[in-house]
Amino acid sequence: MSTPSPTGNEQPALRSDDSVAKQLFLGNIVEENLFPYPQIRARDREMLGAMTDAIDQFLADKTAELKQYDRDAEQPAEFIQALREMGLFGLIIPEQFGGLELSNGAYARVLGQTSSHDSSVSLTIGAHSSIGMKGVLLFGSDAQKQRYLPKLAMGEMIAAFCLTESGAGSDAASIRTKAVRNDDGSWTLSGEKIWITNGGIADFYTVFARTDTPEGKITAFIVEAVWPGVSHGPHEDKMGIRASSTTTVAFADVRVPPENVLGPVGKGFKVAMSILNSGRTGLGGGAVGGMRSLIRLASAQAKERKQFGQPIAEFGLVREKIAQMTVDCFAAESAVWMVAHLIDGGGSDYSVEAAMSKVFASEAVQRASYEALQIAAGNGFMREFPYEQITRDTRILSIFEGTNEILRLYIALSGLKGVGAGLSELKAAVGDIFNDPIKGFGVLGTYTGRRMREATGYGIDRIVHELSPRLRKVAATYEKYTVELSKSADALLRRYGKKVADQQHAQKRLADIAIDLFVGLCVLSRADSLARQSHPAADEAIGIAEIFAKQARRRMARNVRGLERNEDEAIERLAGAVLANDGYMWDVI
Numbered sequence: 001m002s003t004p005s006p007t008g009n010e011q012p013a014l015r016s017d018d019s020v021a022k023q024l025f026l027g028n029i030v031e032e033n034l035f036p037y038p039q040i041r042a043r044d045r046e047m048l049g050a051m052t053d054a055i056d057q058f059l060a061d062k063t064a065e066l067k068q069y070d071r072d073a074e075q076p077a078e079f080i081q082a083l084r085e086m087g088l089f090g091l092i093i094p095e096q097f098g099g100l101e102l103s104n105g106a107y108a109r110v111l112g113q114t115s116s117h118d119s120s121v122s123l124t125i126g127a128h129s130s131i132g133m134k135g136v137l138l139f140g141s142d143a144q145k146q147r148y149l150p151k152l153a154m155g156e157m158i159a160a161f162c163l164t165e166s167g168a169g170s171d172a173a174s175i176r177t178k179a180v181r182n183d184d185g186s187w188t189l190s191g192e193k194i195w196i197t198n199g200g201i202a203d204f205y206t207v208f209a210r211t212d213t214p215e216g217k218i219t220a221f222i223v224e225a226v227w228p229g230v231s232h233g234p235h236e237d238k239m240g241i242r243a244s245s246t247t248t249v250a251f252a253d254v255r256v257p258p259e260n261v262l263g264p265v266g267k268g269f270k271v272a273m274s275i276l277n278s279g280r281t282g283l284g285g286g287a288v289g290g291m292r293s294l295i296r297l298a299s300a301q302a303k304e305r306k307q308f309g310q311p312i313a314e315f316g317l318v319r320e321k322i323a324q325m326t327v328d329c330f331a332a333e334s335a336v337w338m339v340a341h342l343i344d345g346g347g348s349d350y351s352v353e354a355a356m357s358k359v360f361a362s363e364a365v366q367r368a369s370y371e372a373l374q375i376a377a378g379n380g381f382m383r384e385f386p387y388e389q390i391t392r393d394t395r396i397l398s399i400f401e402g403t404n405e406i407l408r409l410y411i412a413l414s415g416l417k418g419v420g421a422g423l424s425e426l427k428a429a430v431g432d433i434f435n436d437p438i439k440g441f442g443v444l445g446t447y448t449g450r451r452m453r454e455a456t457g458y459g460i461d462r463i464v465h466e467l468s469p470r471l472r473k474v475a476a477t478y479e480k481y482t483v484e485l486s487k488s489a490d491a492l493l494r495r496y497g498k499k500v501a502d503q504q505h506a507q508k509r510l511a512d513i514a515i516d517l518f519v520g521l522c523v524l525s526r527a528d529s530l531a532r533q534s535h536p537a538a539d540e541a542i543g544i545a546e547i548f549a550k551q552a553r554r555r556m557a558r559n560v561r562g563l564e565r566n567e568d569e570a571i572e573r574l575a576g577a578v579l580a581n582d583g584y585m586w587d588v589i
Contacts (some may be wrong), residue, residue, distance in 0.1 A: 025415030027486030037529035038341035044106035069243035084155030097149035105340035108285025115289030119393035120243035127197035130279035132159025139263035160202035199247035216266020240392035284336035362397035412507035
């Protein structure tokens with residue numbers, strides 16, 4: 001966590017209509033939205049100290065109980081009641097409705113603190129706030145907010161998000177749960193949702209159903225668990241996050257009053273995506289909290305365990321693991337807090353940045369869990385130690401709230417959309433040169449100028465924010481590969497046109513370049529801020545920025561080369577052969 005600004009000044013205004021991530025695909029670095037690194041609001045800072053202390057005091061004494069909850073696959077009613085009494089269900093609900101009204105940044109930090117103790121606790125809280133009732137905050141009518149938010153803030157009602165179905169996971173648009181509008185304006189809802197977090201303890205469901213109305217195909221509804229026809233299945237027997245409630249939720253001809261439509265009729269897909277995009281800071285905060293805990297555990301284990309007459313902390317390969325875990329944690333934290341700032345600062349287009357932070361943080365915490373378990377060796381594999389549960393718990397994060405595969409495609413296609421719009425404008429400009437020469441030559445001149453800058457390196461987008469000599473070298477890496485991303489995106493669209501949507505291998509490479517750029521820029525900004533504050537660990541932060549930039553440069557160079565020279569066709573052929581033969585084809589004789 002970065003040290004708060006000593007002045008407590010508000011952050012500079014954002015360029016709210018500009019997406020930092022999307023602009024990278026166009027060769028632009030929107031540094032106004034990145035520098036200076038955001039500081040948490042003074043109000044939140046005052047509340048967080050007391051809250052995190054209370055969380056630590058409450059959960060630290062329950063280590064044995066939390067482990068038993070995992071084995072029993074259930075959080076007892078009295079534990080849920082304790083979470084209510086701590087106010088953990090009202091974290092982001094406005095004060096006027098009885099909540100704490102934390103910013104996204106402060107909320108992510110709270111989930112980071114709970115995750116440092118137990119992921120299932122974070123999930124129960126996070127599924128309620130991040131997605132379960134977030135739709136009421138974003139799209140609810142005044143009447144809906146007055147009716148539900150006070151109960152949700154107190155935990156009198158616990159919320160769940162009902163989108164996924166057996167045939168509709170990543171393809172949310174293919175849901176089959178159906179709602180039919182009745183003559184009196186009410187709706188009859190029928191269908192079943194699966195893998196619903198908080199499903200067995202929720203009183204309030206945000207449900208998405210196919211409506212096929214003139215207004216659109218999908219609509220969001222607020223449904224209460226006590227209504228006739230609403231039921232849930234038994235707790236699912238899961239690999240990880242076992243103590244959190246996960247069930248099916250069924251709707252059998254449930255009558256939903258017209259006032260319980262959430263958002264506009266037919267616009268449910270937009271509602272769902274907006275909820276998921278704005279909720280990803282909670283997941284990222286949880287991942288960061290998990291990594292912080294893993295670094296502490298691994299460091300203690302490395303110093304205490306001796307082999308060959310010395311602590312294993314003296315061995316280079318163990319030290320490498322701890323250092324890499326720290327680099328990844330700092331980077332993930334930097335990106336998660338930055339995305340929270342973009343949301344809190346009134347940004348209107350942050351979905352790609354949110355997806356990037358989720359992909360990076362979820363994969364970083366999984367790597368950290370494996371490395372910490374490895375440092376613990378045989379102990380790490382034993383249930384009496386925390387490593388095996390943490391490893392099980394973190395595995396879900398690359399599946400939750402959009403699989404990382406789908407999010408990589410979303411990142412790439414969102415960036416390419418902006419590039420494609422520019423190419424379409426260019427094509428139209430060529431035809432308009434004689435009809436509207438000022439407009440036509442203006443578009444051509446802008447495009448030609450950008451291509452010329454990228455080809456010569458003269459006049460490319462530089463970070464003008466003043467940086468120390470060490471960080472200036474780091475910045476040069478991101479300036480160079482922002483150009484490479486722009487050139488690669490342009491070339492890919494020219495090669496494939498609309499068929500680029502089918503080039504998933506190439507999309508993944510573009511997305512990974514963009515993720516490294518965005519996360520790296522967040523690290524750069526944070527290291528610069530810590531240096532300016534004379535933070536005691538500023539030198540180490542600058543060192544992390546240098547390490548991350550060097551590692552990212554190698555990854556980005558490999559991905560740029562891979563767009564031209566790769567084994568994609570051979571991989572496709574091999575996969576086709578294996579699928580055609582229903583599996584591995586070489587029996588041992």
